Each structure stands twice: as structure tokens, then as C-alpha cells.
Amino acid sequence: GDSVTQMEGPVTLSEEAFLTINCTYTATGYPSLFWYVQYPGEGLQLLLKATKADDKGSNKGFEATYRKETTSFHLEKGSVQVSDSAVYFCALRYNFNKFYFGSGTKLNVKP
């Protein structure tokens, strides 16, 4: 069935470092892909999305490109800030709007 696999955390970086969080998916058809972010004590917030192959989603300096050939949707940011510390979830949409979430990757950014 459809699924998402993302890299395990935690990921610890210094401020202004480059971030990559890997996400790969398995799906029949062409799912839409998402990154959500969860700050401590909060629910999930949509960070960015891509609905078809080669689409690039971007928001707040984060980017991810829908790569059909490698079935990937890696999250990147060129220069992280302490305020980016959170848990990041890769997700895909399947079966008439059900969402499947990856296991989450915790990011810690140190000053």
C-alpha cells in the first residue's frame, strides 16, 4: 500500500547550517506530497506541498521537489535558525483525501 519513509532523527545542527531531511514514498498512482511541521505542544501545520512530478513546494525558506524518478520529496533549507527547531513530517494523500504521515524527524538547531 501507499507509505512514506523519512529519515530518523534527531537531527542536530548549528544555526545557519544547511538542512536536508530525506523522505521517500511508495504509492500507486500519483499522490500529492506534503511537509508538515509540529512545534512543541502544538498540532501540525502545513509547511509546503507539491501535487505533481517536478513541482517544487517552498515556504519560509524551506523547499522540496517532487521527484517521481526517485520517489522522493526531500526537505531542504539553506540556513536554519533556532526557531526552526521542531518535528517535521512528510506526508502523502491517498484514497480520496486520507493522509499518511511519516514517523517524523526532530530537528534541533543550536545557537
Added chain:
Amino acid sequence: EADIYQTPRYLVIGTGKKITLECSQTMGHDKMYWYQQDPGMELHLIHYSYGVNSTEKGDLSSESTVSRIRTEHFPLTLESARPSHTSQYLCASSEGRNGLAFFGQGTRLTVV
């Protein structure tokens, strides 16, 4: 900004008590979801609804039940809480076939 609300935010309750977690959205979304988030952060779909009077079990078996009598309201009930029900519960909603999922802030439930 998403308009989906969960109450209470935090709840500590004794074993055997009946509890209802509330979830309301003001966006008119037809689809609503309940996810259980374990301490390892994974999210598991436990219930979803495609509209009024429609409810389905999710991918993770749960002893909780849900109802959808009104579009905006999707409460989750545990008839007899147990320590194994201790978790964070996240409610979400989306619109149509291609709508985004918007999440509430979650209810952190502790059963002692």
C-alpha cells in the same frame, strides 16, 4: 490561519472514567480525522469521516468511538479510559478531494 479547535488541551483522568474529546472546525470542511500520536511521534489514523453521519475506522485499531452529527463537530469518546489510552490526540479536517489537511492543537490525555 486554520479554524479548527480541540478541547481540552490537556486532560488527566482516572481509570474507568468516560471521556469525550471535542473537535470543531468553522471552515465547512466535509472530511474530518482523528490521529493518535505516540511518544515516538508517529501519527496513526484512528477515525475519519467523509461527512455528516459518515464515520470509518482508521488504520490503527482504537477502542474509542466517534460521531458526526453536524458538519463542524467530530467528538471522540472513550467509554472507559485506561492507562494504555494515554497519548496525544490530533483532530484534522480537509475539504473535497484535493483539500489540504488542517490540524487542531491536540489534546494530551493522561490516564492514571
